[in-house]
Amino acid sequence: MDKINVDNMLAIEEPFIKVPLEQLRRTVRQTQKQVERETAAVSAELAEVLKNQYRLAPEEIQKTLDALIERLQTLKQGLEQVKQEESQLIQRSKLRAMDLNKLREFESTTQPEFQQWCRQRLDRVLIDYMLRSGNVKTAQRLVETGNLEHFADSSLFAQVMSIENELKDAHSCQGALLWCSENRSALRKIQCSLEFELRLQEYIEMIRARNTPEAIKYAKKHLSPWSDTQLPRIQRAMTLLAFSPSTSCPPYRAMFDEARWAALANDFRMVIFQLYNLPAQPLLHLLLQTGLSALKTPACLSSDPSEHNRNCPVCQTETLGKLAQDLPLSHHVNSNLVCRITGEKMDEDNPPMRLPNGYVYSLSSLTEMAATLDGKVKCSRSGQTFKLSEATKLFIS
Amino acid sequence: MDTIIRDCEKLAKHQSSSSTKILASIDQAIKALQTARNNIASSSNSTTNNNGSGSLIPNTEDLVQAKQQVEKAQSVSDEHIKDLYSNVSKYGKHVEKAFKLDLSVVGESRAFEDKRDELGYAILQHFLREGDFLLAAEFSSENSLDLPQETRMRFEQMYRIVTLMRSDAHELGDAIAWAVERRDELDAQGNGLEFILHRLRFLQLVEKGLATDALDYARQWFPRYSKESGRMDEIEHLMGIFIYAKRLHASPYAHLFTDQRWELGARMFAAAFCASMGLAAMSPLGVTVDAGASALPIVCKVSGLMRERKVEWSQQNELAVEVPLPDSMRFHSVFACPVSKEQATPDNPPMAMPCGHVICKASLEKLARGVRPGTVASGRFKCPYCPVMSSLTDAKKVYF
Numbered sequence: 001m002d003k004i005n006v007d008n009m010l011a012i013e014e015p016f017i018k019v020p021l022e023q024l025r026r027t028v029r030q031t032q033k034q035v036e037r038e039t040a041a042v043s044a045e046l047a048e049v050l051k052n053q054y055r056l057a058p059e060e061i062q063k064t065l066d067a068l069i070e071r072l073q074t075l076k077q078g079l080e081q082v083k084q085e086e087s088q089l090i091q092r093s094k095l096r097a098m099d100l101n102k103l104r105e106f107e108s109t110t111q112p113e114f115q116q117w118c119r120q121r122l123d124r125v126l127i128d129y130m131l132r133s134g135n136v137k138t139a140q141r142l143v144e145t146g147n148l149e150h151f152a153d154s155s156l157f158a159q160v161m162s163i164e165n166e167l168k169d170a171h172s173c174q175g176a177l178l179w180c181s182e183n184r185s186a187l188r189k190i191q192c193s194l195e196f197e198l199r200l201q202e203y204i205e206m207i208r209a210r211n212t213p214e215a216i217k218y219a220k221k222h223l224s225p226w227s228d229t230q231l232p233r234i235q236r237a238m239t240l241l242a243f244s245p246s247t248s249c250p251p252y253r254a255m256f257d258e259a260r261w262a263a264l265a266n267d268f269r270m271v272i273f274q275l276y277n278l279p280a281q282p283l284l285h286l287l288l289q290t291g292l293s294a295l296k297t298p299a300c301l302s303s304d305p306s307e308h309n310r311n312c313p314v315c316q317t318e319t320l321g322k323l324a325q326d327l328p329l330s331h332h333v334n335s336n337l338v339c340r341i342t343g344e345k346m347d348e349d350n351p352p353m354r355l356p357n358g359y360v361y362s363l364s365s366l367t368e369m370a371a372t373l374d375g376k377v378k379c380s381r382s383g384q385t386f387k388l389s390e391a392t393k394l395f396i397s
Numbered sequence: 398m399d400t401i402i403r404d405c406e407k408l409a410k411h412q413s414s415s416s417t418k419i420l421a422s423i424d425q426a427i428k429a430l431q432t433a434r435n436n437i438a439s440s441s442n443s444t445t446n447n448n449g450s451g452s453l454i455p456n457t458e459d460l461v462q463a464k465q466q467v468e469k470a471q472s473v474s475d476e477h478i479k480d481l482y483s484n485v486s487k488y489g490k491h492v493e494k495a496f497k498l499d500l501s502v503v504g505e506s507r508a509f510e511d512k513r514d515e516l517g518y519a520i521l522q523h524f525l526r527e528g529d530f531l532l533a534a535e536f537s538s539e540n541s542l543d544l545p546q547e548t549r550m551r552f553e554q555m556y557r558i559v560t561l562m563r564s565d566a567h568e569l570g571d572a573i574a575w576a577v578e579r580r581d582e583l584d585a586q587g588n589g590l591e592f593i594l595h596r597l598r599f600l601q602l603v604e605k606g607l608a609t610d611a612l613d614y615a616r617q618w619f620p621r622y623s624k625e626s627g628r629m630d631e632i633e634h635l636m637g638i639f640i641y642a643k644r645l646h647a648s649p650y651a652h653l654f655t656d657q658r659w660e661l662g663a664r665m666f667a668a669a670f671c672a673s674m675g676l677a678a679m680s681p682l683g684v685t686v687d688a689g690a691s692a693l694p695i696v697c698k699v700s701g702l703m704r705e706r707k708v709e710w711s712q713q714n715e716l717a718v719e720v721p722l723p724d725s726m727r728f729h730s731v732f733a734c735p736v737s738k739e740q741a742t743p744d745n746p747p748m749a750m751p752c753g754h755v756i757c758k759a760s761l762e763k764l765a766r767g768v769r770p771g772t773v774a775s776g777r778f779k780c781p782y783c784p785v786m787s788s789l790t791d792a793k794k795v796y797f
Contacts, residue, residue, distance in 0.1 A: 002723055010398070011694040014496035017401070021492055025485055032478040035419070039471035042426075046464040053457060058437050065434040065463075072427045072467075076420060083416040090412055093488075094405035101398040109723045122686050126520065130536075138536040145529065279500045284686070285509050286500065288516070289711060290696045291689025294720035298742070299729040310672070312728030313681035313688075319519040320681050323512055330731075331716040333738050337730045337797050345724045352797070354749055359796045360730075368587065371627070381796070394795065395753045397735040397782050 002108040009103055012287070016096055016124070018277040019153050024089040030182065031082050038075045042068050095150045124151050129284040131157035160272055167265040171205070171258075173198040176268050186275055194271045196226045200237055201264060204255055208245050215241065292324040300324070306381065311343065335396050341365035341380060346396075353391040355379055366391055401495060404488040411484055415477035422470040429466035433459035502700045503693065506711035517542045523682035525549050526671075528556040555670045562663040569598045572666050579673055590669045592628055595619070597662050599635065600653055608642055684726060692720040730797035736760035736781060748792040752785035755795060765789045 049056065049064055099120075106114040123146045130139035131154060143152045163175040180187060180195040187194065199222040206215035223234050236251060243252040254260075270280060279286065292314055299307045300314040300321070308315040314324045337346040339362035346352040346362045354360050359379050366377045370388040378385050436456045509516060517540050524533035525548050537544045558575060561568040576583060576591040583590055595618045602611035615636065622628035641648035668678045677684075699717050700710045710716075732741040734757035741747045745759045756764075764778045765788065777788045 005691070005721075008694045009690060011496065011498040011697075012500065012690060014498060014500065017492055017496065021485075021489055025482075025489065028478060028482045028485055032475075032482065035474045035478065036471070039426075039467060039474065043464060043467045043471060046460065046467060050457070050460050050464065053460065058440070062434055062437050065430055065437070069427055069430045069434065072423055072430070072470075076423050076427070079416065079420055079423070083412075083420070086412050086416070087409060090405055090409045094402060094409070097398055097401040097405060101402060104398070110725070118687050118690075119683065121690070122680075122683050125686060129520075135536060135539045138532065138539055141529075141532050141535055145532070280504045281506070281509075283500075284516075285506075286503055286693055287686045287689030288519075288682075289506055289508050289689070290503065290692035290720075291685040291687070293696070293711070293716055294688050294692035294722060295685065295726065295728065297729040297731055298740075307729075309728040310675055311677045311679065311681075311684075313677070313685040315728070316519075316522075316677070316681050319515065319522055320685060322515045323509065323519065327508055327711055328713045329715045331719050332731045332733045332740055333719055335731060335733045335735075336727050337732065338727050340730075343728075345727060346730075354793075354795050358794050372587075392749075393753050394749055394755050395782065396732075396755055 002110055004103060004106050004109055004114065006103045010100055012283065013100055015276075015278045015283070016151075017093065017100070019156060020089045020093045020096065022276045023156065024086060024093070026183070026186075027082060027086055027089065029185075031079065034078065035075065038071060042071055092150045099151070120146065120148070120151075123148060125282075125284045125287060127152045129282040132282050134161060136161075156276065160269060164265040164269060167261055167268060171261050173202050173264075176264070179268075179272070183275065187271070190271075190274060192271050192274075193226070193230065194267055196223070196230055196233075197264060197267060199223055199226075200233070201260060203237060204240065204260075207240055208256065212241060288320075288323060289327060292320060293327045294330050296324050296327060296329050298329065309343070337396060339365050341369075352394045352396065354394050355384075355386050356390050357382055357384055357386075360394065361391075363393070398495065400491050401488070404484075404491055408481075408484055408488060412481060415481055419470075419474040419477050422466075422473040426463070426466040426470040429459075429463040433463045498694055498697055499701060500693075500697060503697050503710060505709055507709075508711045514540075514542065518545075519682055521545070522548060523680050525552045526676070526680055528552060528559075551674055551676070555667060558670075559663045559667055562659060562666065567597075567601065567659050569594055569601070569662075572662075573598060576666075576669070579669075582673060583669060586672065588669055588672070589628075590665055592622060593662060593665060596631075596635065597658065600638075600658075603638055603642060604645060604654065606642070608639060612639070688720075688722055688726050691722055692716075695720050732757075732797055734760050736764075747795050747797065749795045750780050750785070750787040751791050752780050752783050752787065754780050754782045756781070758792075761789060761792055 045064065045068055049061055053061065099117075102113075102117060106117070108114070123142055127139050127142045127148060130136070130142065131152070139152070139154065143149055143154065159179075163179060166172050166175045176198050177195065180198065184195075199218075203215055203218050203223060206212075206218055219234070219238065223230075223237060227234060237255070240252055240255055243249060243256075245256045247253055247256065273280060295312065296314045299309075300312060302308070308317075313320045315321060337352055337360075338344070339346050339350075339352075341361055342365045344350060344362055344364065346360075350362050350364050352360045353363050353366055355377070357379060359381055361377075361380075366388055369377045373385075375388055376385050377388050377391065433456055436459050440456065517536075521533055521537055521542060521544065524530075524536060525545070530549065530553065533544060533549070536542075558571045561570075562572055573591070573594045576594055580591060595614075599611055599614050599618075602608075602614055615632075619632050622632060638645070638648075638650050641650060645651065645654060671678050695718055696710055696716065703710075703717065732747045732755070733739065734741065734745075734747070736756050737760045739745070739757060739759070741757050745757050747755050748758050748761050749755045750761075764781070765776050767778070776790075777786050779785070780787050
C-alpha cells in the first residue's frame with residue numbers, strides 16, 4: 001500500500017503539461033501566419049516597384065524601400081521576441097515533464113523526497129486556484145517563495161482575467177473579439193460560437209443606444225456570416241429592433257439584460273480553458289472533493305466528538321468538514337482497522353485485541369501500556385482497567 | 398514521460414537553430430534591400446551632381462536581388478516554421494498518448510458552489526500551519542476573510558520555537574521549557590519529547606566541549622527517568638560519552654551527531670505541539686489533496702463509465718468504488734463484514750466469535766438460521782473461517 005501508483009499520479013497532471021504545449025502550438029501558428037503575411041506583402045510591393053521602376057522617381061523608390069526595410073525590421077524584432085517565448089515554453093514543458101518524471105524514482109509514499117514532491121504539488125494546485133479566482137498577490141507570493149515560475153501559468157491567467165474584466169466591468173468586447181480572431185481556426189474546430197455571442201452583444205448595445213442604422217449595418221456585416229448555424233437567433237436579434245430596452249417581453253428582455261455581460265465573461269473563460277485543456281473547475285476543487293469523499297467515514301459524522309480524530313481532515317468540523325458535508329462517503333469492501341491509541345493500522349503483524357468490555361486496541365499499544373502499568377491496561381474510552389492477559393486476539397479476514 | 402522529455406530537448410535544439418536561420422534569412426533580405434536603397438540613393442545623388450544630364454539608371458539588378466532575398470526569406474521561414482510546427486504536433490501526440498484521463502467528467506460537481514468562504518478558511522488554516530503568516534495575511538485581505546487570530550498566535554509560537562531549533566545555534570531552551578511545562582500531558586500520551594530534547598541539549602553541551610556543564614545538565618534532568626521509564630539503559634550509555642569527549646566523531650557515539658537530529662527534533666516538537674493544541678499533525682488540506690490525487694483518477698474512470706446513468710458522482714451517498722489510500726491516511730476504523738461485504742453500522746455491529754473471527758451481526762444471524770436441524774444442536778454453526786463451532790449467544794460485540 002505504500003507503493004506509489006505513478007500512472008494514477010500522472011493522470012491528473014494533464015493540464016500541467018498541456019498548457020505550455022498549447023501555448024507553444026499557438027505561438028508557432030501565429031508566427032507562421034505573421035511571417036507569411038509580412039514577407040508576402042514585402043515581396044508584392046517589391047514586385048510593384050520593379051514593374052514601375054522606370055516610371056517612379058528614385059526618391060519614391062527609396063521611400064518605398066525604406067518602408068519595406070522598416071517593415072522587415074519590425075518583423076525581425078517580433079521574431080526575436082517570439083524566439084525567446086518559444087524557447088521559454090519548451091524549457092517550461094521540459095521542466096514540468098522532468099518534475100513528473102521524478103515520481104518514478106520514489107519508492108514509497110513515506111519517503112521524505114516524495115512528501116516534498118507532494119508538498120510542491122499542493123503549492124502548484126493552490127497557485128492555480130489563486131490565479132483562477134483572481135487572488136493575484138497570494139499567487140505571486142506562492143510562486144516566489146516556492147520558486148515555481150515555470151510551474152505557474154501566470155501569463156495565461158493574466159490574459160484571461162484582463163479580457164474577462166473588460167467584458168464584465170467595461171462592457172467591451174474588444175479584447176475578446178481580438179482573441180477570437182487570433183484563435184479562429186481552433187475555435188472553429190471545437191464549433192464554438194463565442195464570437196457570435198460577442199458580436200450579438202455589440203449589436204444589442206447599438207440598439208440600446210438607439211443607433212438603428214448602425215445596428216442594421218453591423219448585423220449585415222457580422223451576424224449574417226453565422227446564418228448557417230445561428231439563423232433562428234439572428235432572426236430573433238433582428239426582431240429586437242422592434243423592442244425598446246424597457247420591454248417586458250421575456251426573450252427580448254433577456255437580450256437587453258446587463259447580466260449577459262457576466263455570462264459572456266464566463267463563456268469566454270470556459271472556451272479559453274477548453275482550448276488550453278484546463279478543467280472547468282480548479283484542480284483544487286476536484287482534488288478536495290474526491291479526497292474528502294475518499295476519507296469520509298460514518299465516524300466523521302458522529303455527533304460524539306470522541307469518535308473524531310484530530311488528524312482526520314473530514315473531522316475538522318469548522319473548515320474541511322463543512323466542505324465534506326454533502327459529499328459521498330467512502331466505499332469499503334475490505335476492513336481497515338486503526339488503533340485508537342496509536343493510530344496505527346491493525347493487521348496480522350499488529351493484531352486487534354479485544355478487551356472484556358468489547359473495546360478493541362492494537363497489540364502493540366496494549367503491550368506498551370502494560371509495560372508501564374505493571375501488566376495492566378486501561379481502556380481509553382471507558383476508563384476501565386484490565387489485565388493484559390484478559391485481552392483476546394481477533395482475526396479479521 | 399521520458400519520450401516527452403526527449404521531445405522537449407529535440408524541440409529546443411530545433412527551435413533555436415531554425416529561428417536563427419529564419420532571422421538570418423530576414424537579415425539577408427534587409428541587407429539586400431538596404432543595398433538597393435543605398436545604390437539608388439547614391440546614383441540619384443550623382444545624377445543630380447551631373448546636373449541631371451545622365452539618364453536615370455534604374456537599379457534593376459539590386460531590386461531583383463532584393464526581391465529574391467525576400468522570397469528566399471519567405472520560403473526559408475515557411476519551411477522552418479512548418480517543420481517546427483510538425484515537431485510540436487508530434488510532441489503533442491506523445492502528450493495525448495501519455496494523458497488519457499478526461500477530468501471533465503468530474504468537473505460537473507456543484508459541491509463547492511456556495512462554499513467559497515469555507516474553502517477560503519481551510520486554505521487560510523493551511524497557510525498558518527505551514528508558518529507563512531505573510532501569505533495568510535495577504536490571502537485573508539484579498540478575500541476579506543477574518544484571520545483566525547488564535548490559530549495564528551498558536552502557530553506563531555510553534556514556529557518561533559521551531560525556528561530557534563533549526564537555526565545555526567540550535568537553541569533548545571524554549572522547546573525544553575515548553576515540554577517541561579506540559580510534562581504530565583506528554584507522559585500521559587507516552588510522548589518522549591522531553592527526554593529527546595534533553596538528550597539533544599546534553600549532546601550539544603558535550604560537543605561544545607563543555608563537559609562540566611553537560612554533567613550538571615545530566616544531574617539536573619536525567620534522575621527523573623527512573624527505571625520504569627525504560628530510559629535508564631540509554632542514560633547509562635549516554636554518560637559513557639565523557640570518555641570520548643575529545644574525539645566524539647571517531648567514537649562509538651559518532652552516530653548521535655548526525656545533521657538530521659535537529660530536523661527530527663524540530664518535527665517531533667511540532668507534532669507534540671499540534672497534539673497538545675488539538676491540531677492535526679499534518680496539514681489537513683495537504684492530506685486531503687494527497688488523498689484526492691489517489692481518488693480523482695478512480696472517481697473519473699468510474700464516473701466516465703456511469704455517465705449514461707446520469708448520476709453525478711458527488712450527489713451519491715457513497716462512492717461507487719473503494720479508493721486505496723496509504724495507511725497514514727486511515728483515520729477511522731472501518732469494518733467490512735467478510736461474509737456479506739457490507740460495512741458495519743450501529744444496527745449491524747461487528748461480532749467476535751469465540752475463535753476470534755469477526756463478522757457482522759446480520760451475517761451471524763443468517764448462519765445461525767441456516768443450520769439444518771438435526772445435524773448439530775440447533776443454533777450452533779461452524780465459523781466460516783475455521784473449524785471452531787459457534788452460536789449466537791457465544792458471539793460478543795466489538796468496538797473498533
